[in-house]
Amino acid sequence: MKFIIITHVIHIQDNNQYLGYGPYISEMNIWLKYVDEVKIVGSLIKKTPTVIDIAYKHQKIDFVSVPSFSFTSLKNNLISIFKLPIIFWRIFGAMKDADHIHLRCPGNIGLVGCIAQIFFPNKIKTAKYAGNWDPKSKQPWTYKLQKWILSNTFLTRNMQVLVYGNWENQSKNIKPFFTATYSESEKETFQKTGFEETIEFVFVGSLVAGKNPIYAVKLVEQLIKKGHNLVLNLYGEGIERSVLEQYIQENKLEKNIILHGNQDKETIKKAYKKSHFVLLPSKSEGWPKAVAEAMFWGCVPVATKVSCVPFMLDNGNRGVLLDMDLDKDVADMEEILANETAFFNKSRSATEWSQKYTTDVFESEINKLLGK
Numbered sequence: 628m629k630f631i632i633i634t635h636v637i638h639i640q641d642n643n644q645y646l647g648y649g650p651y652i653s654e655m656n657i658w659l660k661y662v663d664e665v666k667i668v669g670s671l672i673k674k675t676p677t678v679i680d681i682a683y684k685h686q687k688i689d690f691v692s693v694p695s696f697s698f699t700s701l702k703n704n705l706i707s708i709f710k711l712p713i714i715f716w717r718i719f720g721a722m723k724d725a726d727h728i729h730l731r732c733p734g735n736i737g738l739v740g741c742i743a744q745i746f747f748p749n750k751i752k753t754a755k756y757a758g759n760w761d762p763k764s765k766q767p768w769t770y771k772l773q774k775w776i777l778s779n780t781f782l783t784r785n786m787q788v789l790v791y792g793n794w795e796n797q798s799k800n801i802k803p804f805f806t807a808t809y810s811e812s813e814k815e816t817f818q819k820t821g822f823e824e825t826i827e828f829v830f831v832g833s834l835v836a837g838k839n840p841i842y843a844v845k846l847v848e849q850l851i852k853k854g855h856n857l858v859l860n861l862y863g864e865g866i867e868r869s870v871l872e873q874y875i876q877e878n879k880l881e882k883n884i885i886l887h888g889n890q891d892k893e894t895i896k897k898a899y900k901k902s903h904f905v906l907l908p909s910k911s912e913g914w915p916k917a918v919a920e921a922m923f924w925g926c927v928p929v930a931t932k933v934s935c936v937p938f939m940l941d942n943g944n945r946g947v948l949l950d951m952d953l954d955k956d957v958a959d960m961e962e963i964l965a966n967e968t969a970f971f972n973k974s975r976s977a978t979e980w981s982q983k984y985t986t987d988v989f990e991s992e993i994n995k996l997l998g999k
Contacts, residue, residue: 635734
């Protein structure tokens with residue numbers, strides 16, 4: 628099978644290997660176990676790999692490089708107009724030779740892929756929409772356009788579209804799906820510690836406005852002021868780091884709030900194991916990987932009511948849903964911090980739910996999609 632991937636993920640070439648964002652590559656490596664040839668259409672940059680970059684695992688990879696583009700300013704709009712024909716024809720040419728077309732959405736390259744796939748109605752196709760599929764959510768027009776094309780069974784034929792969450796009134800090609808990080812063999816018997824000593828919070832994700840790490844910091848700060856012995860460990864990098872560093876310094880929070888930067892999978896796993904809560908005050912999500920991973924290790928998620936998060940948290944039975952009203956969210960957190968029994972019940976429920984979604988189950992579902 629000739630398998631083609633159309634993706635917005637930025638790639639790095641290191642000798643004869645192609646590397647990219649770890650969680651995405653790990654997922655794609657499961658797909659690639661069952662294909663003979665791989666062609667990847669995406670952007671390639673010159674950069675030294677970091678701890679969060681890993682390599683595709685396949686013996687026969689052909690990489691088709693396309694320029695990245697955006698519609699964020701008048702200048703970028705004009706540049707993109709000249710880039711788009713090149714990108715379209717490279718994607719079109721790759722699709723022409725494919726047995727199976729796989730789109731990664733939402734993203735600008737994915738948008739071009741959505742349009743190009745219309746011309747191949749008879750080819751087998753899948754699309755992974757890794758963003759928020761909620762029809763009522765506010766999203767950029769490019770995201771809405773991708774969702775409309777993918778949902779339109781006249782324009783998009785012979786395709787299964789994998790989305791996070793189970794939404795009403797969807798077209799027949801929309802398939803609720805999930806993602807996974809840990810295998811069946813990684814399950815362990817463990818017990819979280821109580822609140823007698825330090826209560827550990829963890830934030831895992833990019834330090835960008837969309838992930839709202841400053842709200843996580845302010846929430847923990849207010850709980851500290853209420854007399855709770857807390858520590859918040861933040862893992863990730865991004866343009867908001869300097870803002871966070873300044874806030875932590877100005878408010879003398881250095882002992883309680885620690886920025887660790889990007890770390891590898893094992894380090895993050897250890898952080899989840901020792902933490903009581905995982906914080907995700909994000910403005911938008913698809914399937915929040917950090918929440919699902921942390922729940923696997925018994926962390927109680929404290930997250931916003933976006934995308935499929937209410938489903939993941941069973942509307943609060945497996946975690947705490949944030950209202951993004953600091954006073955109210957602090958009061959809700961104080962309630963659970965005053966009730967260890969409630970914490971342990973939520974922790975146990977979170978683990979039981981998350982451990983259903985292993986890479987073994989994920990691989991079985993991918994098998995079905997590829998017809999293996």
